[in-house]
Amino acid sequence: MKILVPVKRVIDYNVKPRVKMDGTGVDLANVKMSMNPFDEIAVEEAIRLKEKGVATEIIAVSIGEQKAQETLRTALAMGADRAILVVSETEVEPLGVAKILAKIVAEEGPGMVILGKQAIDDDSNQVGQMLAALTGRPQGTFASKIEIDGDSIKVTREVDGGLETVSLKSPAIVTTDLRLNEPRYASLPNIMKAKSKPLAQKTPADYGVDVTPRLKTLKVAEPPKRSAGVKVADVDELVAKLKAMGVAA
Amino acid sequence: MKTLVWVEHEGGNVKDSTLSAITAAAKLGEVHLLVAGQDVGGVAAAAAKIAGVGKVHVADAAAYANALPENVAPLVVELMGHYDAFVAPATANGKNIAPRVAALLDVMQISEILSVESADTFTRPTYAGNAIATVQSSDAKKVITVRGTAFAKAEREGGSGSIEAVSGAGDAGLSSFVGAEISKSERPELTSAKIIVSGGRALQNSENFHTIIEPLADKLGAAVGASRAAVDAGYVPNDYQVGQTGKIVAPEIYVAVGISGAIQHLAGMKDSKTIIAINKDEEAPIFQVADYGLVADLFKAVPELTGKL
Numbered sequence: 001m002k003i004l005v006p007v008k009r010v011i012d013y014n015v016k017p018r019v020k021m022d023g024t025g026v027d028l029a030n031v032k033m034s035m036n037p038f039d040e041i042a043v044e045e046a047i048r049l050k051e052k053g054v055a056t057e058i059i060a061v062s063i064g065e066q067k068a069q070e071t072l073r074t075a076l077a078m079g080a081d082r083a084i085l086v087v088s089e090t091e092v093e094p095l096g097v098a099k100i101l102a103k104i105v106a107e108e109g110p111g112m113v114i115l116g117k118q119a120i121d122d123d124s125n126q127v128g129q130m131l132a133a134l135t136g137r138p139q140g141t142f143a144s145k146i147e148i149d150g151d152s153i154k155v156t157r158e159v160d161g162g163l164e165t166v167s168l169k170s171p172a173i174v175t176t177d178l179r180l181n182e183p184r185y186a187s188l189p190n191i192m193k194a195k196s197k198p199l200a201q202k203t204p205a206d207y208g209v210d211v212t213p214r215l216k217t218l219k220v221a222e223p224p225k226r227s228a229g230v231k232v233a234d235v236d237e238l239v240a241k242l243k244a245m246g247v248a249a
Numbered sequence: 250m251k252t253l254v255w256v257e258h259e260g261g262n263v264k265d266s267t268l269s270a271i272t273a274a275a276k277l278g279e280v281h282l283l284v285a286g287q288d289v290g291g292v293a294a295a296a297a298k299i300a301g302v303g304k305v306h307v308a309d310a311a312a313y314a315n316a317l318p319e320n321v322a323p324l325v326v327e328l329m330g331h332y333d334a335f336v337a338p339a340t341a342n343g344k345n346i347a348p349r350v351a352a353l354l355d356v357m358q359i360s361e362i363l364s365v366e367s368a369d370t371f372t373r374p375t376y377a378g379n380a381i382a383t384v385q386s387s388d389a390k391k392v393i394t395v396r397g398t399a400f401a402k403a404e405r406e407g408g409s410g411s412i413e414a415v416s417g418a419g420d421a422g423l424s425s426f427v428g429a430e431i432s433k434s435e436r437p438e439l440t441s442a443k444i445i446v447s448g449g450r451a452l453q454n455s456e457n458f459h460t461i462i463e464p465l466a467d468k469l470g471a472a473v474g475a476s477r478a479a480v481d482a483g484y485v486p487n488d489y490q491v492g493q494t495g496k497i498v499a500p501e502i503y504v505a506v507g508i509s510g511a512i513q514h515l516a517g518m519k520d521s522k523t524i525i526a527i528n529k530d531e532e533a534p535i536f537q538v539a540d541y542g543l544v545a546d547l548f549k550a551v552p553e554l555t556g557k558l
């Protein structure tokens with residue numbers, strides 16, 4: 001089966017985001033950008049399924065600006081077979097992303113779509129669930145284990161109380177959590193090879209999807225700042241502080 | 250405005266996070282609830298008593314037993330003909346169901362709101378809580394998830410809502426529940442605890458969590474949390490993780506032991522009232538948000554602290 005893996009170019013997780021002075025957003029000029037970490041986990045899982053002989057082809061998709069090509073090349077260097085870039089220089093909301101992906105799913109007919117559970121920039125946690133709704137497929141979100149079981153897919157999920165397992169009828173939509181796997185680094189020869197792998201360019205209009213935003217960002221502000229307190233000299237002083245707060249016996 | 254709130258319940262009880270979602274929904278207008286599950290008559294009765302609640306829809310069937318979104322989302326959509334907004338707590342289950350509802354309604358969801366500014370305008374955290382966005386929705390209906398720590402809990406008593414049965418389409422035939430491995434603990438639940446003691450990578454193994462973190466937590470009547478590094482290394486189960494991609498907590502007192510204070514961890518705990526950090530590195534970023542910092546080796550300091558309390 002084919003596996004579709006959507007990937008997003010986001011601020012690198014090691015960078016501390018700074019809100020722009022004019023309150024219009026986060027300053028991304030000259031900031032290191034990388035593949036969303038949850039999407040790396042998704043790519044890795046698809047590659048492992050191919051290595052096991054379950055998947056036959058891995059297609060990476062990104063919806064975003066031209067620079068998202070770099071992100072797709074990273075996916076190709078890790079082991080994806082080909083890529084599709086749906087170019088939009090303006091931000092596409094999760095609903096628009098899900099609609100474009102639904103069209104690609106209809107075109108490509110993947111047996112599974114593996115996405116990251118959330119992007120670390122907008123923290124929306126929506127696209128996988130929305131894609132599942134739009135394609136009428138079952139969803140295994142926050143996956144820490146994926147097992148193929150004939151016509152169904154067993155997904156172990158990270159939930160508030162621990163772990164939960166669901167059985168989904170194939171084809172299904174899966175979103176990754178942190179413990180699913182540890183993504184590999186692309187080797188230098190594979191980075192070179194990735195340069196010649198096919199990368200198709202499309203636009204939202206090619207799929208007939210209207211990506212006009214439904215949410216208007218009126219303002220972006222820094223959260224209330226917490227200032228550092230005091231250092232206590234030793235455990236006795238900490239005990240005194242706790243007692244002053246009324247918690248210690 | 251009329252709002253439908255999805256009720257999360259466990260063992261016959263309405264969960265605290267739903268009470269916060271009800272408070273958020275009440276800011277939009279009239280609040281009705283949906284209780285879906287199997288043998289949930291008792292939950293529905295309890296839900297109808299929550300202050301400020303009008304009607305409670307009850308869908309009682311095996312298909313709704315484990316909050317499977319494939320079955321619950323169509324049920325919500327069926328009811329949404331009568332409502333202007335759908336609200337769910339931003340818990341694992343709420344986050345699983347709400348976007349499926351939103352897409353079926355062709356609505357762009359507003360995730361994890363921190364405040365209701367007006368009927369169409371909300372604030373929400375982005376970039377691990379480092380940028381708070383004020384967003385205005387142009388959708389006719391709103392679909393919203395609510396961050397529990399940002400809203401007070403609605404009172405469990407004082408309401409007298411009516412209860413109405415709904416059937417819904419039942420099993421969509423797409424998914425089934427296989428089983429769960431739920432962590433059992435006598436300690437308070439992480440997201441509603443008044444005090445939390447969290448351990449990081451520095452704990453080195455699960456044995457040290459038992460012998461160093463847990464006795465302090467027990468002395469304080471606290472819940473136990475952890476950093477991602479401690480969960481990844483297998484010291485504690487996944488449901489202990491506090492942070493941007495784990496649980497969001499805001500207790501009275503948060504004690505971070507052997508945790509460096511990466512932005513992803515801070516995102517989950519920096520709204521705690523008092524933060525105490527114990528770390529041997531005086532440059533650790535956790536000290537920048539800590540009210541009381543102790544620069545010390547945790548293997549000596551924590552047992553001493555436990556002993557002196």
Ligand SMILES: Cc1cc2nc3c(=O)[nH]c(=O)nc-3n(C[C@H](O)[C@H](O)[C@H](O)COP(=O)(O)OP(=O)(O)OC[C@H]3O[C@@H](n4cnc5c(N)ncnc54)[C@H](O)[C@@H]3O)c2cc1C
Binds near residue numbers: 038449478496512517
């Ligand atoms: C996509 C993504 C999502 C993430 N989500 C989360 C999340 O939700 N929550 C989260 O916590 N992290 C998250 N992280 C990980 C985060 O970036 C950090 O790697 C992690 O929080 C570090 O955990 P730590 O502080 O326990 O470990 P470290 O950073 O290794 O810190 C260990 C600390 O212990 C101190 N120490 C060592 N020995 C002792 C001793 N004997 N006594 C006292 N102090 C000692 C050290 O000085 C150090 O400060 C995420 C990362 C990514 C990429």
